[in-house]
Amino acid sequence: MGRAPCCDKTNVKKGPWSSEEDAKLKEYIEKYGTGGNWIALPQKIGLKRCGKSCRLRWLNYLRPNIKHGGFSEEEDNIICSLYISIGSRWSIIAAQLPGRTDNDIKNYWNTRLKKKLLGRRKQSQANRLSGNSSQDQKESNGIETLSNSAIERLQLHMQLQSLENPNFSQYDHNNPPMWPCKLNPIQEKMMQTLQLVNESSNPLMLQNFSPATPQKVEYYEQSNNPVLQQEYNSSMSSMMINGMENPMGNININPDSSSLVLESDGGIQQPSMELQQCWAFQAEMEELLSNKGATPLEGQMSEFDCFKDMHAVKNNISWWSNEFEANSASSNSWDSNGIHDHKESEMKFQEIVQGRRMVRGGEETEMGIFLGTNEKGKVDNHYGTEGSEVPVKNVRTIHNHTTQFSRSCKWRTINLSLITRKKEAQTLNMSLNEAMKGCWGRIKQKNSY
């Protein structure tokens, strides 16, 4: 049985909130609270909104002490560092930044910080290629040297921080610092967060990050930081529960090895599931950062370089097959499952796009009919009239204009829409063109080639 809808979709308003709606919601929640039931809330207030929408509006916008924009350098560092360490767990990251919402941070990361990071990475690569000194490379980017594990990255990050901040002791692989080394607020926050993450997901990891040495205990006890205090108390009580006097091991990083070995009294432990996931993520991040995906594999696109050329677009036609639909219907991610051989791609291309070749300005251009609908069947009329032909390479341009260049997913939904129409056509025993009526993208006359 499918999930029951949270509200009557036909009877709820969507889109931007008006100031009246905001005022109603704010006033009610400030007076009575949410009542522990967001779904029932809009009815009580008399708002024609979905409960989820109310919740989102309150949490991301109306709630008191929300900050918008103007991220500080320190906040940038925290976000970057935590993202590198724990990935896209925005709610956890947001918890470290008072007044910031997960949505805000997510947007900020996706639109700015990620690019900043990638920019630094590229600069670093350029430096390396141009034969800059090792010192230059070291200075160029902390990300460059980060690898292998969240913890190692974190420590390397701290190492880099120490170069900038003499108060922060240099990390020495052979002599790992005894706690407490003086952490700056960012590092402290990161450690706290990692600890909380580990605590919530893996008791073993907590053991490896909790106070072990007398110095560390003293540091916690003397700390005025309520978070540290609380953390200390909880880890102490955890010890009591487990009946362990000194359960903590040390983290031993072997500088010659890519692996992080966790040692405890019981010997070498396998890395936790959480940590392994972290590593897997790091590998992905590393790949992303090193731009390995810049040249799409056949039928596959990198997030930052989709539609790189006609050839790639054409090969991607294989997504239009029914098999691809079946695969993609249950997954939001790109993979190679929906990729079929090139011949099939060609056939689909010919069959669906009805391509032909023409010469324009001395340049041979492949023409096709562009489909400009999204998966809801909504037509984008930005470019002109129904059924127009468009240079296939222009599909990319249209796609750019209406849906943003880097959104490969949108391209997929466009394709899926075509699949849907094609199926309809099969079911109704009609031609694809008939089924597509009203759904072809529009190309402005002015844009004619």
Place this chain on the structure above:
DNA sequence: AATGTCATCAACCGCGAAAGT
């Protein structure tokens, strides 16, 4: 001025987890 490109961000959607029955 028209068109094209890109950035931004509020809001939506679907999913899994948690809580309730």
Place this chain on the structure above:
DNA sequence: GACTTTCGCGGTTGATGACAT
């Protein structure tokens, strides 16, 4: 234990505006 409802999260989208050509 099975099923339903609600919450919270992260991914994604669409509208809009700034800037470039």
